[in-house]
Each structure stands twice: as structure tokens, then as C-alpha cells.
Amino acid sequence: MRSRFSKLRPLGRRILPSQLRQCASVPAAELQFGQPLHETHPHLLKAGELTPGITALEYAQRRSKLAAKLPKDAIAILAASEVKYRSGAVFYQFHQESNFFYLTGFNEPDAVAVIGKSVDGDDHTFHLFVREKDAKAEQWDGVRSGTRAALDIFNADETGDINKISNLLAPIVRGASTIYTDLISEPKNQKSFFPRFLHEQSSKAEGLAKVLESSNILPLKDVVNDVRNLKSDGEIANMRKVGQASGRAYTDAMRQAWATEKDLAAYLDFRFKTRGCDCSAYIPxxxxxxxxxxxxxxxxxxxxxxxxxxxxxxxxxxxxxxTDITRTWPISGAFAPAQKDLYNAVLTTQRHCISLCRANANVSLDELHNVAETGLKDQLKQLGFDMSRNALGTLFPHHLGHYVGLDVHDTPGQSRKTKLQPRQCVTIEPGLYIPNTEAYPAHFRGMGIRIEDSVCVQEEHPLVLTTEAVKEVDDIEALRI
Incomplete structure (x- = not known):
């Protein structure tokens, strides 16, 4: 079967006849890009998807939503992550900058996206500047998608070689009424804008700096957070899929006896991947x-x-x-009486808080945290703890939950004081950590218990994304029978 390069375009960009000649028919298996596509990896992506579970159309709609929040003739500038090095030439696994990935679906380093709202305010332009194809560099460091794919695959309106970024960016910046970006940490220090992606001579960089000095620059993250806050059907489906796979890996692990922390950590990483995850989301x-x-x-x-x-x-x-999960279980497979009592105190509180992850409960994460504190305090009193003064601050030192999505702590900076809305995804993770001191009942000292699930808020009831990770005492103990 043979395929034309032009047929890879998810949104159907117009190609000139001269360009068609350059995109002569080649076997689909020979097409190579800097990330998986349906045409090259049909086992990973469905037709129309730009990244797993997310279509090219959805990425375009995200950019439209962002542009709708910008003033007329304003631009948003985002940069891809750089390759980070552990030591010398040894690099870490690449992880794309989340806001850039959310708006582009482009998963390569050294790239810049500019989303500009038109003067009339009814449309926007998407610029995507990327590394150009380079056979020698690709032999060493892997395939690049290049500028042609920026147009035809990622649906940019304009593109260019990232190595010419200052010349490409200066006229766009000069014509903007306002610049929204998080690349400049301090508005008066425009040079902090450069190290992320600028690869040209310092003299050209200084020319762009002069343009920036006269520009109106505002932070972008709050605008992007508003767009990322409520998850789409595709995002929720992805999180349910990874929650199911991760949860089953946990249950697999609980069935077995483990001698070391390292062995258990290695097993979970292995099972996450063999059950369909791409990798572990964070250091466990x-x-x-x-x-x-x-x-x-x-x-x-x-x-x-x-x-x-x-x-x-x-x-x-x-x-x-x-998806973010925490489970605590007895190493022997069976809870001792004191372990069971403290565990059920945490579990009872967690179940109650999860039940309130619905819009008609009209609560915020901060208010849920207060509910958790009250529940844990009552449970601990029944177990004989002295809860006077600020005892709970020592025993439960962290917040009940956070937003979750592309990041473990998603949409950073978003307030936990606002009421939960349908399609928000959060973690619910009460915990108790008992110091080994005489201030606490002897049979509980030295115990640490946390139970965490990722939850999607719905109108009338919560959707627990990680339910396959068992957590009831009877269910955990039954795994070893």
C-alpha cells in the first residue's frame, strides 16, 4: 500500500502542485517523523489522532479557545522543552512542556509556537517554528518532523527553521498589541526569554530584545489554565485508560510478597508499561x-x-x-489489628471526600480538605489520640488533593478555593503519619498510611479513574489467599 505525504494532513491543508511533486508517493512504512503518527504507528494511534486519544481537530479547537481569551491583535508565545542532560552526553528521557504540548501536540524539543489573534478578533494564526530536517543530525539523535510536517501534520499556518527564530519572531512581536508568555520570568529582564530556544548569534538576539523592551508583556499561564481546567472526552478517556492500567498493576503487586522496596518499584514500572502505559508518570x-x-x-x-x-x-x-495513585498495604498480606484500625480511619475519610467530588455538592478542594481534617480528627479521637492543640497538623501535614491531568499537579497556580466543576480531575489523598514518640498511642507509632485516587468531577456523582487498585481491607487480604 502506498500513501502520499499530503494525505497525512488531519485538517486538510491546501497543497500547491509544485509541493505535490516534492511529496512524491512513498510507502507509508518509509515515512518518518519525530513522533508516532497513525500512518507510521497504527498500533498506537487511530486515524485522525495527532497524539494518542487526541485528534488534530481537538488541538485546533484548543488554540481557538485560547485565542478567544486574548485581546485583539495579541499573541501568545510558548516554547518546547529542551533536552536535559544528566551528565556529559547522557540525557534524560525527553518530556515536553505541558502547555506547549496541550496546544500543539508537537513532541520534539527546540520549538516555538505563536498563537496570534487577528485584528478583527474573529480568527487566529498559528506559527510553529521547529528544527529543520537534517540527515546527519537525525542519524545521531533521531528523526525530526521538520517544517513541512509543521504545516501538513500539525496544521500550522506559518512555519520556519528554529535556527532563524529571532528574524522570524521579531516582526510578529513588533506587530502585536500584547504579548502573553511565561518565557520571561521578569518583565524587566527580557534576556531570560532567550536561553530556552534561541540558537543564533548574540547580535541578532539583542535585536529581538530591543523589540521586546517596548512590548506590553503579560503572563500566559492563567489564560492557559482556564482552557486546560475542564477536561475533554478524549482527555478523560486517556486518564481512565491509564488509571485502569495503573490500578491493575497495583493489584498485581499486592498479590505478591516483596523483600525490598527496589524490587517492588521495578515491578510496578514494568507492569505499568506491559498493561499499556507509555512510562511511569513520576519517580515512585x-x-x-x-x-x-x-x-x-x-x-x-x-x-x-x-x-x-x-x-x-x-x-x-x-x-x-x-493518574496519581497511593495505596498502603501490609507486607505480610494481612493487617494487624492496630494497622486495620488506622487504615480504616483514613479509608472512611477518603470515601466520604470522594463522594463529594460532584458539582451539586458545591465544594472546593480547600473545603474538602476541611472535611477531611474533621473526619480524621473524629476517627483519631475514637482510637485514643489526644487531638488537642495542633495535633492534626503533625499527623496530616499535606493538603487533601490537587488537580491532575497532563501534569501530576496540573494547571499550576490554579486556586483550590474555587468550587469544583464537571470535567475537572483531582486527587483525593488523606493520610496519617504517626511519629514514633510517646505523644501517641504505642501500637500506632511509626505507621504511615495514605490512600489516594484520581477522580473526575461530574454533575451528580464522581468518576473514580483508578478504581482497579483495590483498597478495602477484605479485598487486600483476599489477594494472598
């Missing part, structure tokens, strides 16, 4: 015994000892989307 917490009291414990190098519990905070990633 695999914390046995008192290590569970360290909220972001990632050493994962201790022994797991029968009689203690292990707290695991991990999750997979699919198509850029993640």
Missing part, C-alpha cells in the same frame, strides 16, 4: 515501615519487613496524561 514512592512518614520518600532502597506496611505512591502515563 515505595516506602516500607517508618519511611512512609516521609511524604516524598524516593530512596526506595530499604528492606520490606513482615509485620510492617508499605506505602506506594506511583502511577503510569499514557499519551502525556497521568
Amino acid at each position: 514512592v515505595v516506602a516500607g515501615g517508618q519511611n512512609a512518614s516521609i511524604i516524598h520518600y524516593t530512596q526506595n532502597d530499604h528492606l520490606l519487613i513482615d509485620g510492617q506496611m508499605v506505602l506506594v505512591d506511583a502511577g503510569g502515563e499514557f499519551g502525556g496524561y497521568i
